[in-house]
Amino acid sequence: MKDKRLFTPGPTEVPKEVLKAISGKVMHHRKKEFSGIFENVIKNSASVFRSQGEIFLFSSSGTGAMEASVVNLTSPGDKALVIIAGKFGQRWAQLCSAFDVETEIIDCPWGEAVDPQKIKDSLQANPDIKAVFTTLLETSTAVVHPIKEIAEAVRGTNALLAVDAVSGLSCEELETDQWGVDVVVAASHKALMNPPGLGLLCVSDKAKRAYENNARKSYYWDLKKASASLKNLQTPYTPAVNMVYGLDKAIEMILAEGVENVWQRHRDLAGVAREALQDMGLELFSTSPSNGLTAVKVPEGKDCKKILTNLEENARMVFAGGQSHLKGKIIRIAHMGWCAEKDLRRALDALKKELEKQ
Numbered sequence: 001m002k003d004k005r006l007f008t009p010g011p012t013e014v015p016k017e018v019l020k021a022i023s024g025k026v027m028h029h030r031k032k033e034f035s036g037i038f039e040n041v042i043k044n045s046a047s048v049f050r051s052q053g054e055i056f057l058f059s060s061s062g063t064g065a066m067e068a069s070v071v072n073l074t075s076p077g078d079k080a081l082v083i084i085a086g087k088f089g090q091r092w093a094q095l096c097s098a099f100d101v102e103t104e105i106i107d108c109p110w111g112e113a114v115d116p117q118k119i120k121d122s123l124q125a126n127p128d129i130k131a132v133f134t135t136l137l138e139t140s141t142a143v144v145h146p147i148k149e150i151a152e153a154v155r156g157t158n159a160l161l162a163v164d165a166v167s168g169l170s171c172e173e174l175e176t177d178q179w180g181v182d183v184v185v186a187a188s189h190k191a192l193m194n195p196p197g198l199g200l201l202c203v204s205d206k207a208k209r210a211y212e213n214n215a216r217k218s219y220y221w222d223l224k225k226a227s228a229s230l231k232n233l234q235t236p237y238t239p240a241v242n243m244v245y246g247l248d249k250a251i252e253m254i255l256a257e258g259v260e261n262v263w264q265r266h267r268d269l270a271g272v273a274r275e276a277l278q279d280m281g282l283e284l285f286s287t288s289p290s291n292g293l294t295a296v297k298v299p300e301g302k303d304c305k306k307i308l309t310n311l312e313e314n315a316r317m318v319f320a321g322g323q324s325h326l327k328g329k330i331i332r333i334a335h336m337g338w339c340a341e342k343d344l345r346r347a348l349d350a351l352k353k354e355l356e357k358q
Contacts (some may be wrong), residue, residue, distance in 0.1 A: 012190060038234070059240040068218075069201065191336040284297075
């Protein structure tokens with residue numbers, strides 16, 4: 001029986017070159033040999049983040065890197081502005097609550113992007129806001145938010161801008177330094193073409209000053225310790241050594257293709273998906289559709305669970321359904337990371353045939 005093909009928004013398909021790199025012999029993480037690979041990852045990641053800021057690796061999911069952002073940028077009693085337009089915007093709010101950060105919420109209908117003017121208005125009304133937490137690609141709804149315009153709204157205030165780009169990095173345009181984004185969170189298992197296991201954090205000089213002067217104490221997530229270790233091409237604690245090999249190879253592949261070319265490939269794939277899905281008579285869920293995945297509404301009278309199960313068992317293709325109140329109501333088809341047009345067209349054709357059966 002052939003292997004299943006992932007069209008889920010994480011984990012995603014992993015190239016054979018990356019799998020080969022991960023399967024290499026384990027090195028001791030305090031030796032020069034590993035430090036050379038680690039240095040390469042940090043240096044080359046800067047081109048993917050489009051930033052000259054500090055870049056940290058954590059042996060964690062993307063949520064771990066999100067938590068590191070909240071822990072290091074805020075103290076108990078601080079106020080933050082959180083943009084909620086889906087499940088992962090909610091995660092920012094939950095993290096702030098867990099660490100006693102007061103939140104101002106901009107609640108957007110799921111499927112829509114935030115209006116940057118609302119952020120500007122909220123910051124003017126609440127000048128004590130210390131940080132703005134938002135997402136680039138809201139995976140639960142396949143929405144891309146206008147980060148450039150959001151950064152313009154935050155610019156000129158004392159607030160830091162932290163962006164969850166766990167799904168968006170490398171498939172959506174993001175000019176971190178040029179736009180003025182202070183913190184970018186990412187993870188290995190999305191468009192960076194690796195298995196789960198690494199959380200990444202890119203931090204601006206403004207954010208660095210904030211964490212250096214932050215009174216909140218942390219242990220594993222402490223960026224002061226991570227920064228001190230980074231100077232010696234180390235992490236404070238044992239990293240996921242073989243995952244770093246894989247990330248090194250994946251970033252090498254991204255840079256060989258060219259970051260802008262990777263963005264364009266994702267735009268092209270998104271265009272293929274939207275056109276094919278609409279030709280099937282399906283309605284796009286997002287009013288601001290992303291390039292990393294596409295969400296469509298399940299047609300009236302169709303059984304979403306049955307569609308997804310049959311695609312997985314018969315066509316060996318794994319799609320994602322909706323989350324929270326969207327469960328059973330939308331189908332999400334990812335085309336991020338290691339995805340070629342021929343693979344996507346086969347998946348879309350399989351979905352079309354399955355819909356025609358019901």
